Amino acid sequence: MQQLTDTVFVHQVEVAGFSVACALILTARRAVVFDTLTGPDDLQPVKAFVDQQHEGRRVLVVNSHHHWDHVYGNVAFADDDIVAHRSCRRLMASRSYAEDESVPLPPAEGVPLPTITFGDRVTFADEGGTLHLIHTPGHSEDSLVAYHEEARLLLAGDTLEWPLPNLCQRDGFASYVRTLRQLKQLPVTRILPGHGPVMGKEIIDANQRYLEGLYEAVRAAKENGVSRHDLTLPAEWFLAEGVELSEFYAEAHQANVEWAFDEV
Numbered sequence: 001m002q003q004l005t006d007t008v009f010v011h012q013v014e015v016a017g018f019s020v021a022c023a024l025i026l027t028a029r030r031a032v033v034f035d036t037l038t039g040p041d042d043l044q045p046v047k048a049f050v051d052q053q054h055e056g057r058r059v060l061v062v063n064s065h066h067h068w069d070h071v072y073g074n075v076a077f078a079d080d081d082i083v084a085h086r087s088c089r090r091l092m093a094s095r096s097y098a099e100d101e102s103v104p105l106p107p108a109e110g111v112p113l114p115t116i117t118f119g120d121r122v123t124f125a126d127e128g129g130t131l132h133l134i135h136t137p138g139h140s141e142d143s144l145v146a147y148h149e150e151a152r153l154l155l156a157g158d159t160l161e162w163p164l165p166n167l168c169q170r171d172g173f174a175s176y177v178r179t180l181r182q183l184k185q186l187p188v189t190r191i192l193p194g195h196g197p198v199m200g201k202e203i204i205d206a207n208q209r210y211l212e213g214l215y216e217a218v219r220a221a222k223e224n225g226v227s228r229h230d231l232t233l234p235a236e237w238f239l240a241e242g243v244e245l246s247e248f249y250a251e252a253h254q255a256n257v258e259w260a261f262d263e264v
């Protein structure tokens, strides 16, 4: 695990074409595991680290949202509390991951549901640190971020992604932009996205520029009568110069274009 601050550690794994991150935050009384990756095997180093550093701390798992690559490891902490936005629990309960052909099969042991849910915001604080969980719809309706006040650190889940955000919430553009504006108000110096390296606030601007530019271009194309099928908008138009896209993010961009076409 990579140590980010005195009390914050990061574990990143490579999955089919992309990386995904989880974080461990130690406070005086809690060991907070932010996201559980793609299964209990991925989470093993975190589990072992938590067991070592436990020292009477209560484990609290956070699911940033219901997508499989953030919750499949929940079973590694099946006896502990799992906190998420209330629509995350609903989405997890109503969806059968086993029937969704677009995602890998869930672990045989199952995917435990969140045990604690909230609406707009919830704060966990003790002498060792203050962690605010904030509902940030846009990537998905149940997305949340964790803002660690003392460390000036934002754990963004998929609300922020590098090099570009992924649209998974129907008609979510307006709430996504609202979310990004809200995040810019937070006094953070470091941001860990769900996918991508640790960065500064420039990732918020980059994601906002991409979204606003993409929607504007899609709207213009649609007004000019371009069909969904014929619409090609190179990702480079909406990214900072020199940013290279992996195959995974090139496909994600194309999916975003179609998603935007259906919304505008």
Ligand SMILES: [Zn+2]
Pocket (backbone or CB within 6 Å): 065, 067, 139, 140, 158, 168
């Ligand atoms: Zn996601």
